[in-house]
Amino acid sequence: MAELRGVRDDPRDTSRARPEARDGTRTARVEATDEGGARDAGEARESPRDVAARRHGIMGGMRAVVQRVDGASVVVEGETVGEITGEGLCVLIGVTHEDTKEKAAQLARKLWSIRMLTDERSCSDVDAPLLVISQFTLYGDARKGRRPTWNAAAPGDVAEPLVDEVVAQLRALGATVATGRFGAQMRVSLTNDGPFTVLLEM
Secondary structure, eight states: OEEEEEEEOOOOOOOOOOOOOTTSOOEEEEEEEOTTSOEEEEEEEOOHHHHHHHHHTOOSOOEEEEEEEEEEEEEETTEEEEEEEEEEEEEEEEOBTTOOHHHHHHHHHHHHHOOOBGGGBOHHHHTOOEEEEEOGGGGOBOSSSSSOBOTTBOOHHHHHHHHHHHHHHHHHTTOOEEEOOTTSEEEEEEEEEEEEEEEEEO
16 A cells, blocks of 8 residues: 655645736737738737636646545544545545636546546446545645745635535535545555556646
8 A cells, every 4th residue: 555644735825916907807918910911919808717827827727636546545643534445536636726616516527437447437337436635735836946835726715615516526426435634634545556647637
């Protein structure tokens, strides 16, 4: 069993706001070319989601690291709080600032139907269980210096309800789902079968 120690979900929102329009958008300069080849400068509005992506240096949305496992568990303070046995998926989920319930539902449908199990089957095909764990460090940025920053990770009051929504949507689809404990110091043990790991971004 491979063990990931010190997995902690305690995101800190240290984002620094940049100048933007009062409606939450920023103005981007664009150029249009007419039939004669002349260029006219114009302006285009970016959506609030694009503004947030620029601000935090990210593109895309909710992230999940999905591993095909032969058993996985989460221990908090000596207590096993979540466990699956046999073939299934262990899913680490990261939430960013502009994620929504719609993105959570989309991710749940993908996790239920993705063909990562033996013989290219999905959890929905064989009723395989999933272990879902919140993991804000999926948005760590180590491009500068030696210490990762977590600016792109959503704060706990945003992230926790959306991780819960993924779990709720999975269960509504008929999935058996175990979970970690949000905000806790967790010890995650698993056997990656393959190894087989996929990164999803909604």
